[in-house]
Amino acid sequence: MRGAPLPAVLLLAALPFLAFLPGCQTNDPTPTPAADARGSACGNGRVEAGEECDDGNSSNDDACLVSCAAPARFVAGDPHVHSRGCLVAPSSPSRLVQLLAADGIEVGAALVWGDGFEPDSALFTGADDPASNGGRILHYDLEVSAFAAGNTGHLVMLGLRDLGFSSDPFRSPKTGLSLPAWAKAQDPRVAVGMAHGQFWPASGFPSPPVACCMPWELPVQVARGGVAFLITERRVDGPVVDAGTFQLWRALLNTGYKLAVLGGSDYPCINREIAGAPRTDVIVEGPLTYDAWLAGVRAGRTVVTLDAAHRLNMRVNGQPLGSEVSARAGEVLLVSLESQSPEPTGVELLVNGVPATSVVLPAGRQVATLRLGLAASSWLSARSLRAHTGATYVAVDGRPIRASAADACYLLRYTDHLADLVRGRRIDLGEDLPAALDAYAAAGAEFERRFREAGGTACR
Amino acid sequence: MPLRRAAALALAAGALAATAAPQGASFGVEHTPPSCFLADEVPRVVACLQPRSARAAVRVLFRADDGPFYAAPLRSDVPCYAGVLPRPSAAAARVTYVFEATAGGVTARSREHEVPVAAGAGTCGGKPAAIARGVRAEYQAPPGAPGRAPGFEGRPPGAGAAVAAAPVPPPRAVEPARPPVREPRATPVPRAAPEPARGAVPAEARSGGGHAVRNLAIVAGAGAAAGGTALALRNGGAAGDATPATTLGTGLPAGGIAGRYEGTETVNYPGGCTGTDDIVLTLDPSAGTLSGVLSFTVRPCACCSAGSGANPVTGFASGTNLQFQTAAGFAYAGSFAGNRLSGQLTGPGGIAGTWSVDKR
Numbered sequence: 001m002r003g004a005p006l007p008a009v010l011l012l013a014a015l016p017f018l019a020f021l022p023g024c025q026t027n028d029p030t031p032t033p034a035a036d037a038r039g040s041a042c043g044n045g046r047v048e049a050g051e052e053c054d055d056g057n058s059s060n061d062d063a064c065l066v067s068c069a070a071p072a073r074f075v076a077g078d079p080h081v082h083s084r085g086c087l088v089a090p091s092s093p094s095r096l097v098q099l100l101a102a103d104g105i106e107v108g109a110a111l112v113w114g115d116g117f118e119p120d121s122a123l124f125t126g127a128d129d130p131a132s133n134g135g136r137i138l139h140y141d142l143e144v145s146a147f148a149a150g151n152t153g154h155l156v157m158l159g160l161r162d163l164g165f166s167s168d169p170f171r172s173p174k175t176g177l178s179l180p181a182w183a184k185a186q187d188p189r190v191a192v193g194m195a196h197g198q199f200w201p202a203s204g205f206p207s208p209p210v211a212c213c214m215p216w217e218l219p220v221q222v223a224r225g226g227v228a229f230l231i232t233e234r235r236v237d238g239p240v241v242d243a244g245t246f247q248l249w250r251a252l253l254n255t256g257y258k259l260a261v262l263g264g265s266d267y268p269c270i271n272r273e274i275a276g277a278p279r280t281d282v283i284v285e286g287p288l289t290y291d292a293w294l295a296g297v298r299a300g301r302t303v304v305t306l307d308a309a310h311r312l313n314m315r316v317n318g319q320p321l322g323s324e325v326s327a328r329a330g331e332v333l334l335v336s337l338e339s340q341s342p343e344p345t346g347v348e349l350l351v352n353g354v355p356a357t358s359v360v361l362p363a364g365r366q367v368a369t370l371r372l373g374l375a376a377s378s379w380l381s382a383r384s385l386r387a388h389t390g391a392t393y394v395a396v397d398g399r400p401i402r403a404s405a406a407d408a409c410y411l412l413r414y415t416d417h418l419a420d421l422v423r424g425r426r427i428d429l430g431e432d433l434p435a436a437l438d439a440y441a442a443a444g445a446e447f448e449r450r451f452r453e454a455g456g457t458a459c460r
Numbered sequence: 461m462p463l464r465r466a467a468a469l470a471l472a473a474g475a476l477a478a479t480a481a482p483q484g485a486s487f488g489v490e491h492t493p494p495s496c497f498l499a500d501e502v503p504r505v506v507a508c509l510q511p512r513s514a515r516a517a518v519r520v521l522f523r524a525d526d527g528p529f530y531a532a533p534l535r536s537d538v539p540c541y542a543g544v545l546p547r548p549s550a551a552a553a554r555v556t557y558v559f560e561a562t563a564g565g566v567t568a569r570s571r572e573h574e575v576p577v578a579a580g581a582g583t584c585g586g587k588p589a590a591i592a593r594g595v596r597a598e599y600q601a602p603p604g605a606p607g608r609a610p611g612f613e614g615r616p617p618g619a620g621a622a623v624a625a626a627p628v629p630p631p632r633a634v635e636p637a638r639p640p641v642r643e644p645r646a647t648p649v650p651r652a653a654p655e656p657a658r659g660a661v662p663a664e665a666r667s668g669g670g671h672a673v674r675n676l677a678i679v680a681g682a683g684a685a686a687g688g689t690a691l692a693l694r695n696g697g698a699a700g701d702a703t704p705a706t707t708l709g710t711g712l713p714a715g716g717i718a719g720r721y722e723g724t725e726t727v728n729y730p731g732g733c734t735g736t737d738d739i740v741l742t743l744d745p746s747a748g749t750l751s752g753v754l755s756f757t758v759r760p761c762a763c764c765s766a767g768s769g770a771n772p773v774t775g776f777a778s779g780t781n782l783q784f785q786t787a788a789g790f791a792y793a794g795s796f797a798g799n800r801l802s803g804q805l806t807g808p809g810g811i812a813g814t815w816s817v818d819k820r
């Protein structure tokens with residue numbers, strides 16, 4: 001940061017200090033000059049305990065932020081593009097690399113799917129495509145779309161060694177419930193998620209007929225531990241994470257599940273251009289490889305963004321996105337919001353999906369550190385007009401997150417709703433119906449258990 | 461107040477005056493007592509530091525009649541400090557109290573006040589103490605004393621096992637007939653403090669000017685180490701002045717406001733938890749406005765884990781005073797005394813505190 005004046009609207013709304021511990025005191029509350037300070041001081045130019053760096057200057061445009069953290073290394077990626085489909089002329093791997101590079105995207109997951117399955121399968125090798133170059137990676141993987149199992153939602157499976165999830169994928173299976181286990185058995189690097197969160201309604205439950213791509217089984221898959229992320233492909237005309245995706249994501253996180261949120265283009269289907277579509281910034285450690293990028297996705301170190309100019313990061317007590325942070329009730333948490341924007345930008349801090357406070361940061365690369373007290377286990381996220389971070393999970397006194405009995409009830413009722421749909425053949429699962437109903441019932445039982453743990457008594 | 465006690469305090473004060481004690485504090489405590497405390501009402505008490513820009517941890521030591529002294533904290537209530545006492549019972553004849561302010565190892569105390577307890581405003585004989593409604597006093601008992609202060613109604617929050625397990629030291633200031641502590645050296649040297657910039661201490665300070673200390677009893681705490689580049693505790697005061705004078709540098713720092721400052725801040729969180737941060741403040745003045753960065757490192761405390769953060773700041777300076785706010789919603793007000801910059805802070809959700817930094 002270098003001396004840019006701040007807007008007058010800088011002050012925060014009330015910060016939710018909830019139930020601070022009464023009567024706790026340090027022994028010496030008297031301010032003293034640094035000469036007799038007993039602790040380390042971020043900004044003094046010496047790297048001390050708890051600091052990743054300390055260069056003693058007031059600039060964020062170098063290798064050390066003023067909060068004494070090293071800037072996160074974000075890799076822009078699109079986890080959902082295709083070479084073929086949707087009545088558009090095929091894009092060769094080199095063309096895809098070119099399109100992604102033109103929009104500053106370093107990693108692209110080119111997903112083989114049912115449309116053009118045979119020719120695209122030939123591009124799948126389990127390794128980076130040879131067209132990858134200049135530090136940009138194109139890697140072919142799988143979307144369960146336009147296959148029979150796609151009727152219950154489009155699973156996206158990244159890091160596969162093999163595409164053969166079925167001997168007759170266009171007929172069987174008719175539910176994707178078994179596929180995450182099949183995928184993850186191939187390699188520990190595999191990350192499984194589901195696409196098209198934007199088709200979920202912002203309120204109520206989805207019902208057939210739907211135009212496309214509803215992630216019907218996502219709550220069940222999450223309850224089974226099958227999926228790690230949800231992708232939105234909605235374009236710019238609203239929040240970065242659209243209302244439907246947010247509703248589903250929030251309900252699951254408020255019920256105590258972990259789920260990363262990603263942005264993708266689904267080029268050339270949902271979006272005919274990559275530019276302007278959602279994308280995903282992933283915090284990557286070490287040299288950029290597809291495996292390192294997948295590790296960031298699996299860990300939930302993701303931010304949905306709309307372009308390369310706006311970036312957003314959040315650390316809680318110095319821990320990266322996706323972490324689980326332990327705290328005591330009322331303990332002061334340090335929440336650092338790191339933004340990069342060509343213009344002053346407002347950033348909201350969400351606690352359990354609800355805006356808790358906001359800051360306005362000057363243009364450029366900036367850091368603002370908030371102090372937050374939590375009375376109960378919660379998840380935190382941050383969003384601006386151009387970026388929305390994934391979650392960090394705060395376990396207060398070791399307790400799981402049970403932030404909303406209403407959201408747990410919503411999921412419980414949804415599993416009943418889904419069961420009704422498949423029983424009525426409005427979603428046809430054929431011979432997979434009994435197994436699916438069992439899985440839905442098991443998920444519902446888990447949602448009900450969590451509903452009661454969240455303080456719910458009657459879910460109707 | 462027993463005459464013996466009054467005599468003892470007077471004796472202590474007299475010892476200070478008579479010997480022109482070599483130690484002093486850079487601040488004093490001011491307070492105007494009410495005519496009475498109303499029985500069964502929670503009295504609000506206010507004390508101000510002199511100079512008003514001084515920041516300290518402030519508490520009031522109080523008792524009813526001849527009971528033991530208890531201690532209640534005061535919180536920053538810009539530009540002074542405020543707190544509440546427990547409700548004196550109608551059976552109590554009077555309440556005796558003294559304010560105690562501590563900063564940088566130096567403690568200043570107010571005059572001891574003895575105020576009668578009145579059954580109602582009609583029998584007060586003047587202006588009664590302000591009443592605080594809807595609050596209860598928090599206070600600590602000396603070792604061996606009951607958790608509830610005799611002569612007062614109600615129970616302090618947390619009284620009982622917690623208080624008994626962690627009794628506070630008895631209020632030193634009101635121990636009878638103890639002469640003020642005299643430090644072996646007249647000018648404490650800040651530990652590990654860099655040499656003060658020559659220009660940092662204005663001529664008036666070097667020549668013995670500064671703020672007169674107005675309170676009666678002043679005790680320099682052992683190991684006083686409120687060092688800073690511009691701090692110079694010294695003998696002082698005009699001849700015949702009963703109070704020693706202390707000079708802190710005055711005016712703006714040498715080289716102007718721009719630069720880097722290091723120090724600490726005390727943050728009082730809602731619920732009574734207090735934490736300390738080490739802070740580094742970089743200020744960049746331009747055309748009457750200030751911008752910069754405040755980096756901080758939180759020391760572990762009962763409600764904090766160690767960690768660091770930072771915020772951009774913006775504000776303005778006027779004369780030796782300045783104000784700035786951080787992107788996280790904290791507001792800082794302070795004033796320069798040479799290279800020392802100190803003041804108060806407030807934050808979202810009822811956070812309050814004090815801060816003090818020295819220019820590096």
